[in-house]
Amino acid sequence: MHIPDGYLGPQTYGAAYVVMVPIWTWASRRVSRTLRLRQVPVLAMGAAFCFLVMMFNVPIPGGTTGHAVGAVLVAILLGPWAAVLAVSLVLLVQALLFGDGGITSYAANCLNMAVIMPFVGWWVFCLVGSSAPQGSRRRWLAAAAGGYVGLNAAALSASLMFGLQPLLAHDAAGRPLYAPFGLRVAVPVMMAEHLLLFGVVEAVVTGMALAFLDRTEPLLATAPAGESAPGPRGGRRLWIGLGVLILLTPLGLLLPWATGAGSAWGEWGGEELRAMLGHVPEGWARLSGLWRAPVPDYAPSGAEGGSVSAHLFWYLLSALAGSALVVGAVFAARRWLAARGEAG
Amino acid sequence: MTLPDWFLASQRAFARADPAEVGAGLHPRVRWLRRALGSLSRSWTLLLDERGLAARPGLLQAIDPRAKVLGLGAVILSVSIAPTVWAPLMACSLAGALAILSRVPPSRLAPALMAALFAGLIVLPVTLNLFAPGEPLLALWPPGAAGAHDPAVALTKEGVLLALRFILRVAACTTLALLLAATSGTARLFRGLRTLWVPRLAVMTLDLMVRYLEILLRAASELHLARISRTIGDVGSRADRRWVSAGVGALYRRTRIMAEQSYMGMIARGYTGEPTAEREGRMKPGDWLFMAAMWASALAIQLPR
Numbered sequence: 001m002h003i004p005d006g007y008l009g010p011q012t013y014g015a016a017y018v019v020m021v022p023i024w025t026w027a028s029r030r031v032s033r034t035l036r037l038r039q040v041p042v043l044a045m046g047a048a049f050c051f052l053v054m055m056f057n058v059p060i061p062g063g064t065t066g067h068a069v070g071a072v073l074v075a076i077l078l079g080p081w082a083a084v085l086a087v088s089l090v091l092l093v094q095a096l097l098f099g100d101g102g103i104t105s106y107a108a109n110c111l112n113m114a115v116i117m118p119f120v121g122w123w124v125f126c127l128v129g130s131s132a133p134q135g136s137r138r139r140w141l142a143a144a145a146g147g148y149v150g151l152n153a154a155a156l157s158a159s160l161m162f163g164l165q166p167l168l169a170h171d172a173a174g175r176p177l178y179a180p181f182g183l184r185v186a187v188p189v190m191m192a193e194h195l196l197l198f199g200v201v202e203a204v205v206t207g208m209a210l211a212f213l214d215r216t217e218p219l220l221a222t223a224p225a226g227e228s229a230p231g232p233r234g235g236r237r238l239w240i241g242l243g244v245l246i247l248l249t250p251l252g253l254l255l256p257w258a259t260g261a262g263s264a265w266g267e268w269g270g271e272e273l274r275a276m277l278g279h280v281p282e283g284w285a286r287l288s289g290l291w292r293a294p295v296p297d298y299a300p301s302g303a304e305g306g307s308v309s310a311h312l313f314w315y316l317l318s319a320l321a322g323s324a325l326v327v328g329a330v331f332a333a334r335r336w337l338a339a340r341g342e343a344g
Numbered sequence: 345m346t347l348p349d350w351f352l353a354s355q356r357a358f359a360r361a362d363p364a365e366v367g368a369g370l371h372p373r374v375r376w377l378r379r380a381l382g383s384l385s386r387s388w389t390l391l392l393d394e395r396g397l398a399a400r401p402g403l404l405q406a407i408d409p410r411a412k413v414l415g416l417g418a419v420i421l422s423v424s425i426a427p428t429v430w431a432p433l434m435a436c437s438l439a440g441a442l443a444i445l446s447r448v449p450p451s452r453l454a455p456a457l458m459a460a461l462f463a464g465l466i467v468l469p470v471t472l473n474l475f476a477p478g479e480p481l482l483a484l485w486p487p488g489a490a491g492a493h494d495p496a497v498a499l500t501k502e503g504v505l506l507a508l509r510f511i512l513r514v515a516a517c518t519t520l521a522l523l524l525a526a527t528s529g530t531a532r533l534f535r536g537l538r539t540l541w542v543p544r545l546a547v548m549t550l551d552l553m554v555r556y557l558e559i560l561l562r563a564a565s566e567l568h569l570a571r572i573s574r575t576i577g578d579v580g581s582r583a584d585r586r587w588v589s590a591g592v593g594a595l596y597r598r599t600r601i602m603a604e605q606s607y608m609g610m611i612a613r614g615y616t617g618e619p620t621a622e623r624e625g626r627m628k629p630g631d632w633l634f635m636a637a638m639w640a641s642a643l644a645i646q647l648p649r
Contacts, residue, residue, distance in 0.1 A: 005514060039549075045602060048553050059588075098387070177509075181470075204585055212593030
């Protein structure tokens with residue numbers, strides 16, 4: 001996932017530096033508050049440890065091997081802000097001394113592997129295992145899930161960076177100047193290998209290394225004070241964020257209406273297909289009626305042709321119901337895992 | 345400090361990672377461990393060897409790291425924004441000349457070759473008319489279609505140019521970055537980063553990290569060697585994964601203990617949170633001249649349109 005020089009255009013790597021500079025500044029302030037005088041030795045050791053995790057090959061069934069990044073493990077052990085700095089230092093040493101990852105693309109690599117990966121992994125770990133007691137199976141499963149989701153989030157971000165290059169930087173004839181493959185190639189190729197192979201390796205190393213530390217050195221297996229799992233305040237912020245997102249959902253209806261954008265690409269209905277092609281493909285007509293959604297187009301049947309405000313109301317209600325279903329499913333899974341952990 | 349030849353020879357023997365060679369006499373299940381050990385030994389040797397290379401006589405070794413960071417950094421930036429195939433070609437020539445004048449062994453620049461080969465593999469489909477239209481340059485299929493107006497499979501002129509530009513750009517930037525590190529020595533290189541407004545605390549942490557890395561790479565190598573010594577048959581990939589996780593955990597325990605010991609040592613020496621770094625002297629006229637030459641090269645790279 002280390003992007004070398006030459007793959008990203010200046011529009012992308014420049015933007016990545018603009019995003020990363022305030023993140024590095026904030027992270028160093030935050031870490032100096034929590035680690036104080038220990039900051040230098042702990043970060044240096046965290047970075048050296050992260051470097052070594054990347055050098056441990058993990059055998060995978062089928063005869064192949066892969067290696068983990070370790071950013072989520074470092075986030076769990078030292079806190080996500082310390083992980084930002086530790087992984088950034090590792091990436092700098094790898095780019096300068098080992099030619100692994102580029103100088104111009106350094107900030108883009110940091111954004112993917114030092115910010116997105118540890119934070120997404122850390123949040124998943126907190127969501128699934130924040131209340132799990134140390135040494136419980138749920139905590140290890142949460143770490144493994146954090147490693148898997150964190151790595152895939154970073155891979156998705158990297159693939160989007162690659163895939164956007166032909167759009168952002170091309171010559172007068174439209175030929176790409178940097179990474180030549182668009183989103184349709186870059187995203188599936190990158191995500192397939194990470195979802196099926198490297199994500200599993202990351203999950204195994206993160207989960208099992210935490211399990212080992214929980215059993216042998218429980219005092220070392222928790223983040224320092226101030227960087228531990230979010231308490232009630234963190235949870236309240238999450239609920240507020242979710243509420244704001246639900247309130248913003250009507251924008252999904254208003255913006256297409258305001259700009260006359262029409263349906264999203266590939267989400268056409270029968271009438272739209274007929275208008276575009278002059279006929280409705282036979283296979284489409286046969287398969288489209290296989291499943292009737294209980295609330296089609298986010299509104300009950302009979303609400304078609306209603307006013308804009310009625311549509312907005314149903315859209316908002318659908319967002320609330322959908323969020324409640326997802327949150328309910330997560331809580332149910334959490335309770336089930338907790339029950340299994342206690343039984344184990 | 346220059347490492348003795350007998351020491352480097354023994355480490356290089358360890359670092360040999362040719363599967364055909366390292367697999368001889370080993371159970372197939374142990375080969376991945378041997379490859380990992382080779383990779384760890386290579387990194388360790390490279391870290392230790394870096395100081396020796398930076399101490400050898402040569403053009404870039406005589407230049408102040410600050411001038412190198414600003415000069416070579418400008419060339420890398422210029423190559424990365426130039427839209428022509430000539431720009432990376434000129435930068436590659438410049439990098440080659442600098443490597444020869446600085447007596448950098450080709451093996452030290454091998455990662456740049458690997459990066460270029462990988463870039464070539466990625467960009468290969470773009471050279472074919474199957475994936476991107478263009479003027480046919482060389483017909484590949486059907487056989488005997490050379491000179492045909494519209495062959496089924498052909499290399500295209502536009503595709504080849506695009507691939508060349510892409511591969512050369514990756515090779516040029518990676519070679520220049522490796523030259524910068526190989527001819528500076530890690531400690532001086534990190535101090536040179538101060539010219540790019542990298543905070544002093546980050547430079548101090550980087551310096552400390554590389555020192556710890558030398559110790560921990562050795563520890564990780566010993567873990568692998570111990571595992572190889574104790575494995576005489578197939579233990580199954582599940583047991584292997586458990587061993588990797590336990591190894592990672594054991595290394596973490598060791599890093600935390602070392603961090604605590606370092607912290608106590610720093611406190612004992614009067615560390616108060618303010619990093620004290622050795623001050624770099626003024627840059628010499630030769631350093632300014634080198635920097636000006638690199639900036640001129642960066643501008644010259646932009647000229648062919």
